[in-house]
Structure formats: C-alpha cells, structure tokens
Amino acid sequence: MANTVIGSTIVVDGEISGDEDLVILGTVKGQISLRENILVERDGVVEANVETATITVHGSVTGDIHASDRAELRADCRVVGDIHAPRILIADGASFKGNVDMDS
Amino acid sequence: MALPTESDAPCVIGNQILIRGTLVGEEDLIVEGRVEGAITLAGHLTVAANGVIEANLDVDSVEVRGEVVGDISAARSITIQEGARVRGNVRAPRVIINDGARFRGSVEMKVDLPDDLAKVLSRG
Numbered sequence: 001m002a003n004t005v006i007g008s009t010i011v012v013d014g015e016i017s018g019d020e021d022l023v024i025l026g027t028v029k030g031q032i033s034l035r036e037n038i039l040v041e042r043d044g045v046v047e048a049n050v051e052t053a054t055i056t057v058h059g060s061v062t063g064d065i066h067a068s069d070r071a072e073l074r075a076d077c078r079v080v081g082d083i084h085a086p087r088i089l090i091a092d093g094a095s096f097k098g099n100v101d102m103d104s
Numbered sequence: 105m106a107l108p109t110e111s112d113a114p115c116v117i118g119n120q121i122l123i124r125g126t127l128v129g130e131e132d133l134i135v136e137g138r139v140e141g142a143i144t145l146a147g148h149l150t151v152a153a154n155g156v157i158e159a160n161l162d163v164d165s166v167e168v169r170g171e172v173v174g175d176i177s178a179a180r181s182i183t184i185q186e187g188a189r190v191r192g193n194v195r196a197p198r199v200i201i202n203d204g205a206r207f208r209g210s211v212e213m214k215v216d217l218p219d220d221l222a223k224v225l226s227r228g
Binding site (some may be wrong): 003006007008009011012013014016017018021022026030056074088 | 114115116117118119120121122123124125126127128131133136141171183
C-alpha cells in the first residue's frame with residue numbers, strides 16, 4: 001500500500017524527496033528523489049528529473065530517469081528523456097524518445 | 105508491485121515524504137509528512153498529528169493536528185485541534201482553537217465591529 005498519492009487535480013512545483021512509495025495521478029514539476037517505488041498513472045504528468053529505486057510509467061514523463069533497480073515503460077506511456085537503470089522494460093505501445101543506459 | 109491504481113484514492117503526502125515548493129490543487133489533501141513552500145487548495149486540508157508544514161496556506165478549510173508554521177487563509181474554516189502547534193496569522197470566517205492546542209499569531213474572523221470602533225480603525 002502506497003502512502004503518498006498526488007491526486008489528479010494536484011500540481012506540485014518543486015522537489016519531492018523521501019523514503020516511501022509514491023503514486024502520481026496529477027502533475028509534478030521539478031525534481032523527485034525517492035528510494036522506493038514510483039507509479040505514474042495514466043493521467044499523471046511528470047516534468048522532472050527522477051531518482052528512484054523503481055518507476056512504472058503509464059502516463060507521461062519528461063526528464064531523465066535514474067532508477068537503481070528497474071524502469072518500466074508501459075503501453076500508452078509517453079517518455080522523453082534519458083533512462084539509466086540496470087533493468088529497463090519498454091512495452092509494446094509505449095512512446096519513448098531518449099537514450100537508454102543499462103550499465104550501472 | 106502492490107500499488108493501488110484506483111483513481112479515487114485520497115491524496116496523501118506520506119510521513120516519509122518531503123515536498124519543497126508549491127502545491128496547487130482542487131481536492132482534499134492529507135499531509136502526514138513535511139511540506140515547505142506554499143499550498144493552494146480548493147479543498148479540505150488535514151495536517152496529521154506528525155505532519156509538519158512550513159508554508160503559507162490558502163485553502164477552503166483546514167484541520168491541524170500537527171504543526172504549521174506560516175500564515176493560514178481559509179475560505180470556510182480553520183480548526184486547530186488538541187496537541188497541534190500553529191505559529192502564524194490565521195484568517196477565516198470560522199476559526200476554532202480547541203483546548204490543548206498551541207497557537208501563536210493573530211486571528212482574523214469576519215466580525216461586525218461596533219460602529220465607533222470601526223470608524224477609528226478605518227481612519228487609522
């Protein structure tokens with residue numbers, strides 16, 4: 001059970017950091033630094049550089065992603081930016097533009 | 105991953121989370137963690153017992169059980185519960201400060217002043 005939910009009408013402009021799972025239904029601009037799991041839902045919008053353990057994207061991410069464990073780009077997601085992670089999954093139907101780096 | 109996917113999940117800032125910046129929205133929000141910056145919310149804000157806010161708040165209504173440092177402006181009501189700590193100026197049509205709350209700052213409610221006092225204040 002995720003403890004933190006950014007709701008669909010919420011816009012955060014700044015920096016989110018912490019130690020627990022984060023679900024994004026709304027918009028986050030700036031910077032995200034977590035040591036847990038991030039889920040960007042279908043209507044979620046992230047315009048930020050992201051540091052995390054794992055990230056699963058159903059919505060939209062613009063910015064670089066550094067995941068220490070895994071980055072998953074699901075069908076219908078839209079990601080623009082570079083991805084650094086040991087495990088990267090890009091599903092059929094995902095839109096992605098950027099570099100992929102799995103050497104870490 | 106056991107993350108909930110329902111879109112009607114309440115908006116929560118969990119207790120291990122720090123947000124530094126502005127937070128704008130139109131739904132109810134529960135803060136169990138820490139927010140520094142500003143919150144503008146067309147909804148009800150709940151500051152949980154271990155929640156800490158160092159920000160000016162512009163909300164529909166707010167209930168404080170934790171700590172707020174900053175000015176609070178609410179369109180409806182401000183409730184400061186037992187055990188809460190608030191430092192700043194509060195302004196709302198209804199302000200409720202419960203027994204056991206710690207508050208320091210000014211309170212501004214919509215009050216009809218006596219005519220003579222209103223005249224003095226409007227001049228000064």
